[in-house]
Amino acid sequence: MGQLDRTEGGSEHGGWPPSYAQIEAARSGDDDALGTILSLGYPKIVSFYRGMGLRWADAEEVASEALEGMVRNLPKLREAAAFEGWFWTVARNRMRSRFRKSSRVERELEYGLVDDPADLAAATDEHAAIRAALDQLPERDRQILWLREVEGLTHEEIASRLAMATGATRVAALRARRRLEEIYAKLHPE
Amino acid sequence: MRDPIHDLRAYAAHLESEVPAERARARAMAAMRAPSKSPRRAVVALATVGFMSISNVALATAADPAAPGDALYGVDRAYERIGAALGISGDHRFERLEEAVIVLAAGDAETALSLVQESLSGLLDDPETARAMLAQLENGADVSLLQSQVRLMVEIARNSAETAGDDALVGAANGAPGQDIAEIARKIRESVDLPEQAGQDYPGENGGPPSTTPAGSAPGGPPSTTPNVTPPGGPPPITTPGATAPGGPPSTGDDASPSDSRPSKNTEKTSPTTGKP
Numbered sequence: 527m528g529q530l531d532r533t534e535g536g537s538e539h540g541g542w543p544p545s546y547a548q549i550e551a552a553r554s555g556d557d558d559a560l561g562t563i564l565s566l567g568y569p570k571i572v573s574f575y576r577g578m579g580l581r582w583a584d585a586e587e588v589a590s591e592a593l594e595g596m597v598r599n600l601p602k603l604r605e606a607a608a609f610e611g612w613f614w615t616v617a618r619n620r621m622r623s624r625f626r627k628s629s630r631v632e633r634e635l636e637y638g639l640v641d642d643p644a645d646l647a648a649a650t651d652e653h654a655a656i657r658a659a660l661d662q663l664p665e666r667d668r669q670i671l672w673l674r675e676v677e678g679l680t681h682e683e684i685a686s687r688l689a690m691a692t693g694a695t696r697v698a699a700l701r702a703r704r705r706l707e708e709i710y711a712k713l714h715p716e
Numbered sequence: 717m718r719d720p721i722h723d724l725r726a727y728a729a730h731l732e733s734e735v736p737a738e739r740a741r742a743r744a745m746a747a748m749r750a751p752s753k754s755p756r757r758a759v760v761a762l763a764t765v766g767f768m769s770i771s772n773v774a775l776a777t778a779a780d781p782a783a784p785g786d787a788l789y790g791v792d793r794a795y796e797r798i799g800a801a802l803g804i805s806g807d808h809r810f811e812r813l814e815e816a817v818i819v820l821a822a823g824d825a826e827t828a829l830s831l832v833q834e835s836l837s838g839l840l841d842d843p844e845t846a847r848a849m850l851a852q853l854e855n856g857a858d859v860s861l862l863q864s865q866v867r868l869m870v871e872i873a874r875n876s877a878e879t880a881g882d883d884a885l886v887g888a889a890n891g892a893p894g895q896d897i898a899e900i901a902r903k904i905r906e907s908v909d910l911p912e913q914a915g916q917d918y919p920g921e922n923g924g925p926p927s928t929t930p931a932g933s934a935p936g937g938p939p940s941t942t943p944n945v946t947p948p949g950g951p952p953p954i955t956t957p958g959a960t961a962p963g964g965p966p967s968t969g970d971d972a973s974p975s976d977s978r979p980s981k982n983t984e985k986t987s988p989t990t991g992k993p
Contacts, residue, residue, distance in 0.1 A: 557748060564744030565737070573731035577724075586735075586743075593747035653730055656723040675721050676728040703721065710720040 542566050543613075546606035553600060560600070564593050570677070571617045577660060577672050578621065592620040611683040614673060618687060659709040667702035674699050783818040784827050809835040 544552075544563045551559035571592050575585035595616050603612050660668055669688065673679045679687075685695040776795045779788035796808055812835035820828035 561741070561744050561748060564747055565741045568740040568743050569732040569735035572735050573728050576731045577728060590743050590747060593744060594750045597747050597750065653723075653727045656720060656727045659720060660724070671724065672728070676725055706720045706724070710718065710723075714718055 542570060543610050549606040549609045553603060567613060568593060574617060574672060575621060578668055588620055588624045592617045595620055610679060611687055615687050655713055659706055659713060662709050663702060663705055667705060670699050671702045671706060783815045785822065
């Protein structure tokens with residue numbers, strides 16, 4: 527996960543990120559290639575939305591909308607090398623669009639991630655701790671941390687996705703990481 | 717202390733693993749089968765386009781009769797320019813003249829002269845129309861508005877210095893617009909072949925000293941003694957007051973013109989302002 531060498535595209539064995547050949551095939555109208563990419567991307571998006579604070583049902587619903595947006599916008603993808611940045615842009619935009627439309631989703635984010643008994647039951651203590659720590663971070667820090675540390679996007683890619691300068695992204699990523707560590711230290715003083 | 721980044725990645729992997737592959741595949745297939753755009757969006761887009769079209773037509777219609785000074789006059793001219801750029805614009809020369817009458821009645825002689833100048837300028841690039849219009853003038857056809865108003869404006873341009881009573885008008889006619897109008901009128905006449913009777917009386921050419929202008933001769937006809945336009949040093953006097961009263965009927969000035977002592981056919985037929993005999 528993350529930190530892949532993307533100069534040759536992603537995994538050639540059906541992993542994530544998809545290979546350039548898969549991406550080009552999808553762009554050329556190969557439904558099998560597109561279906562594979564979307565199938566691999568769907569759990570990624572759901573995971574991202576969950577990490578940003580959406581509940582399962584909302585995360586899956588918005589992720590489905592994001593996939594539809596990707597199918598519509600695939601012709602706008604300039605080149606295979608830009609796929610990951612484009613992928614996360616569509617995913618993030620769909621989430622923001624949902625936030626604008628639904629105050630319910632926004633309220634869930636505001637009130638945190640660990641107040642859902644079903645979520646608590648499904649998570650181990652370890653995950654509950656990181657979720658609690660994530661919940662105390664501002665939304666932008668959460669996104670930067672996730673895209674950088676989980677998905678392995680470069681600072682340049684993150685900067686273009688978040689409409690920030692690359693230098694500002696580096697600083698923000700470092701600051702977010704420090705904040706997470708500080709929060710974690712309070713949660714785990716040992 | 718545990719590494720939070722390590723835990724973050726483990727948490728992400730945990731979340732991903734909770735999405736069954738079958739469900740991911742089904743969602744992917746559903747996304748690929750989804751219509752490209754919702755019908756509601758298409759309906760909204762069509763409704764928007766329809767509304768904009770109707771609004772445009774309504775605005776253009778409302779703005780069409782606007783005269784300088786009206787709130788919609790700028791809109792009217794903008795639509796004309798757009799139409800001209802698209803090659804679907806009609807002939808607006810008469811509209812300019814109508815506007816000139818309106819603004820002159822309001823006392824804005826300078827704008828009125830500019831409008832006449834604009835109207836006449838178009839004829840320079842369109843000799844066929846110019847010829848047809850001049851021929852109609854000569855024949856006394858139903859072009860009373862053009863006939864009377866062009867005459868009015870050119871008379872103003874020619875004789876303004878001697879027609880006291882309206883400082884703005886005198887000033888405007890002595891300036892570039894008035895002189896330009898006379899010059900344009902002269903060029904129009906020189907550039908078209910008129911019927912034989914053409915040139916007996918032409919707006920804007922009555923004031924200057926006579927000069928022989930071969931270009932003004934009709935083919936087969938006698939050489940035309942085309943008078944010069946108003947010299948920059950000052951136009952010839954006019955003896956008929958009222959020619960420059962804003963909105964009022966000007967004198968034809970024919971009697972006072974040193975180069976045109978004969979009665980004008982057109983002048984006899986029509987009133988400068990009403991266009992009626």
